[in-house]
Structure formats: C-alpha cells, structure tokens
Amino acid sequence: MKINFNRREPVYVQVVRHFKQQIAMNMLEPGQEIPSRRELAGELKINPNTVQRAYKEMEEQGLIYTERNLPSKITRNEQVLQVVREELIMDAVDQFVTTVQSVQVPLDEIVTIIKEKYEQTNADKGEEDHD
Amino acid sequence: MKINFNRREPVYVQVVRHFKQQIAMNMLEPGQEIPSRRELAGELKINPNTVQRAYKEMEEQGLIYTERNLPSKITRNEQVLQVVREELIMDAVDQFVTTVQSVQVPLDEIVTIIKEKYEQTNADKGEEDHD
C-alpha cells in the first residue's frame, strides 16, 4: 500500500479516493479485510486519526463495514461497488466535459486528443510491464 | 461577472481559473481592461486582497499586465493566450484519462459517454438561450 500524496488536498480525502480506485480496479474484493487504522497509519507514515477520518467517511458511504472490533472489510453490496466505479467515471466525465465545453472545442478534436493520450499512456504502462 | 465558488479550493485559485476560462472563450480581448481589485472584490463579495492574490498570480504568468496604477489589462501576447487555452484542455484531458485508465474503462465506452454528456449539456445550454 502506497499513496503519492499531493499537498493540495486533505490527506484523508486522498486516502478515500485511493480506496475507491482500488475498488474500481477490482484490487479489493467484497468482504476483503483492509489494514487496521493503526497499521495503515504506520505504513503511510501518517497519524492514525487521519486514517480513522478516512475510514469513517468510507463507512458512512457504505464502502466498508466493521464488525465488532475487527479490522474493517470491503462491503459485499455489489451495487455500492458498482456505484463507486460509475461515480469515478461520471465525475471525471462531468468535469472534463464542463471544461472543454467552456473552451468550445469541437467534439471531434476532443476525441482525437483523448485517444492519443489514452494510447500513449497505455503504451507507457505496457513498457513498465516488460520483464 | 459572477463566479460560483466552491469551498474546497482557495477562492483566489477559482478566480484565476475563471479568468483563464474567460480568456479561452474569447470573452476577454487582448489589451482589454479588467475590473480593479477593489471593484471586483465588491462584485464578488470577497476581500480585495484575495483578488490581489489572484491578479498577482495572473501577472506572474503573463496573463495580465499593469501600467502605473491603472487597472490591469489582458496581455496582448497572443502566444500566452493560446497557451492558456491549450493548458486548460490538456489539464482536463490528463486528469480525465488518468481517472478512466485507473478504472480500466474501454476507450469506446469513454467516447460514447462523453458524446452523450457533451450533446446533452449542449442541448441544455441551447434551451437557456431561447428568448
């Protein structure tokens, strides 16, 4: 577990987003146990209370659940998991479309730019995988 | 002049972005005078220093220039203006592509979603313009 923190956003927000991305990538399965507050705080070199803040938000959103005093787990509610994925996408789309519309770029140009960027960065990722 | 502020980002950042968007939309012409610090602060109901902070950033980026103690004006450097437009687009693309790639959405789906959203919101804008 490793997160590249930026200093613009609150740390707990970035932690939440990281978990959402992990979920959307299917790197975290339903029911899977996640690190305890103290453990993750140790890994990320942040305060346990900051992790608690992040986990609390995730719990309020139904992303994780906690039984007794055991480490929390990823929700088994498939719909919630699906929504996480969809929201990530739709939020990105919303913001993106808002921006490009304000600049009045033709849709064709946009698609072209995205395709280039998409394939370019995908190629980069592919090279990293060479062994 | 009106800006819908969110409370997540610093106000001065949002002011800068607003001007960049205005520039990208060609709503502000090269050499055009912009409101004085105090005037804009009055309009937006924010502190003059906050506007100053925003203007200072814009001046450092070459977006505006100030002669003596007269209200600042939009730069006449066409290249700078072009860069503003391009950066707005590329930043949006970068963030967007990063997100959708992390969620591993096929490119085709992305394009479809964007087209829908783009046309949908364009339709909305058109309806607002009816008089």
Add this chain to the structure above:
DNA sequence: TTTAGTGTATTAATCACATAATACACCGAT
C-alpha cells in the same frame, strides 16, 4: 494642490487540517 481611485506591501487574524495524546470498550488468544 487636493482628491479619489488605483496598485502594492505588510501584518494580523482566521480557518481547516493534521497531528498528538489519551481514554474507553470490545474481543480473541494465551
């Protein structure tokens, strides 16, 4: 010269966030 509106600079206050230090309840394992 005076005035009113500029930009600019300095300092103070505010605020959100992160951290820190504790404390408590709970429960499985020993």
Add this chain to the structure above:
DNA sequence: ATCGGTGTATTATGTGATTAATACACTAAA
C-alpha cells in the same frame, strides 16, 4: 483473568494556507 490488538471518541495543540485589515505610494483628474 490477562494481554494485546482492534475500533471509537474526545480534547488539545500545531501548522500552513487563506483571508482580512490596514497602511502606503502613486497618479490622473478636478
């Protein structure tokens, strides 16, 4: 029963960014 690790809650403190308050310098115009 004890111990160690959980989650949870409370309070205090520190800190950096942001915003606010104020003062200053300048200049066009009256």
